Amino acid sequence: MKSFCDPLSFAKITIFLFSFVLLATANHAHEEFLQCLSSLIPKSIIYTPNNPTYSTILSSKNQNPRFSSSSIKNPSVIVSPLNVSHIKPTVYCSKKHGVQIRIRSSGHDYEGVSFQSTVPFFVLDLSNLRSIRVDAESKTAWVQTAVTLGELYYRIAEKSKTLGFPGGLCSTVCVGGQLGGGGYGFQSRTYGLASDNIIDAQLINAQGKILNRKSMGEDLFWAIRGGGAGSFGIVIAWKIQLVDVPPTVTIFEATRYWENNATKKFIHQYQRRASKIDKDLTIFIGFRTVNASDEQGNSKIKILAIISATFHGSRDRLLPLMQKEFPELGLLKEDCTEMSWVRSIAHWNGFRDDDDPLDVLLNRTNNFVPNAFKLRSDYVKKPISDDVLEKLLDRLYEEELGGGVVEFFPSEEN
């Protein structure tokens, strides 16, 4: 029989008592918080769980089915400001009644931190803050937090064929979290991270004050560009520097089986050279298992390397470069396609047909990840040795077919 001295049963009892106390104060705080909100902002933008729209708003921004489980705690309230003036009173009530804010733009966060928490919390849903002003002349734009990357690229291309922005790949991610966290994509080797190209910001701090770069000071302005802005305040909008993109970019996608020696040689060289070659070229490599057949026509699970690249220049410049740097890949002219910069973004988002209208970039529904997923990124500062990489990729066989993926982006540090 377990005694009360057993640390495990002791822990259970304390947790029980503790959560009971927490629950009681939480309910009380919740009621007062709600009253506070109702007295300061329109009731029509406050959603409690008994409002039918509450679950629609909550689930429409959940980008990962992993967080749909019933064990995930939902927010006590969702506040969806229609304009910036609604945010200050919301911050005030949150502080006054000790209810934590979770700031959400599009909900793409890998760990769902924009819509879940272990303590009593509410979601500040910023999805209505979607205005965007592109000024082609000064090559700048003011972008509100819930503008998606796809929308940003589309609106830039509308104004100019030779301006772009180095954000991420996935068009449904919002600038709120992406620019605050860094932002890496096919343009980053050429133009830097998304956050390197922020020149001003509008931020609401814990006192409800609206700050810009000048009034927040350079330290805070530095921190919110990469440090995850949510730790410092609520970003209303970013002012970004647009970059000059060539009228024609070239892309290629090549697939090679990992078991081929030429592929291994290419990956070996890639790890050592990708960060040193012409900055107009970015190559991403993804590995996944596929159901293939061997020489006898019997089906066999193999690992496929999917090699994708964007080159900010013409095919005639890219081919000799690839021949010189990565002859093992044996890239051919017909593997490469020239297109406009904005078309390449649509291409990498799955719209590969030239006839697909570019406004697919305005679609805010993510069709990339229908399955629950867990993602982990790390910087590889020195090349992974061939035998370690072999062991790492072997782990893919333990996953569902096509399920586990290992990806390489060229690190600039090795």
Ligand SMILES: Cc1cc2nc3c(=O)[nH]c(=O)nc-3n(C[C@H](O)[C@H](O)[C@H](O)COP(=O)(O)OP(=O)(O)OC[C@H]3O[C@@H](n4cnc5c(N)ncnc54)[C@H](O)[C@@H]3O)c2cc1C
């Ligand atoms: C399918 C998919 C593809 C992706 N592709 C890329 C890629 O190519 N390149 C890349 O770099 N990243 C990529 N990411 C990662 C993505 O950039 C981050 O998850 C980013 O933080 C998402 O920002 P969000 O505003 O869309 O999401 P949210 O989940 O709404 O927010 C993410 C974080 O930022 C905070 N936040 C959001 N808005 C604000 C605001 N206005 N003020 C303060 N804090 C705020 C949130 O509280 C949360 O902590 C991808 C993610 C997914 C799910």
Ligand SMILES: *[C@@H]1O[C@H](CO)[C@@H](O)[C@H](O)[C@H]1NC(C)=O
């Ligand atoms: C913000 O919304 C309120 C309604 O709650 C409205 O009275 C006000 O004019 C709006 N302000 C702006 C700048 O749109």
Ligand SMILES: *[C@@H]1O[C@H](CO)[C@@H](O)[C@H](O)[C@H]1NC(C)=O
């Ligand atoms: C591939 O490389 C391995 C190890 O270096 C070698 O043993 C094998 O003969 C090579 N296969 C081919 C087809 O060249």
Ligand SMILES: *[C@@H]1O[C@H](CO)[C@@H](O)[C@H](O)[C@H]1NC(C)=O
């Ligand atoms: C692979 O394909 C073969 C032939 O189509 C099929 O019989 C087999 O079940 C498939 N294997 C997996 C794991 O899907």
Ligand SMILES: *[C@@H]1O[C@H](CO)[C@@H](O)[C@H](O)[C@H]1NC(C)=O
């Ligand atoms: C937007 O994308 C989703 C997911 O791919 C799709 O189901 C929907 O039909 C698209 N909407 C429009 C208007 O194209």
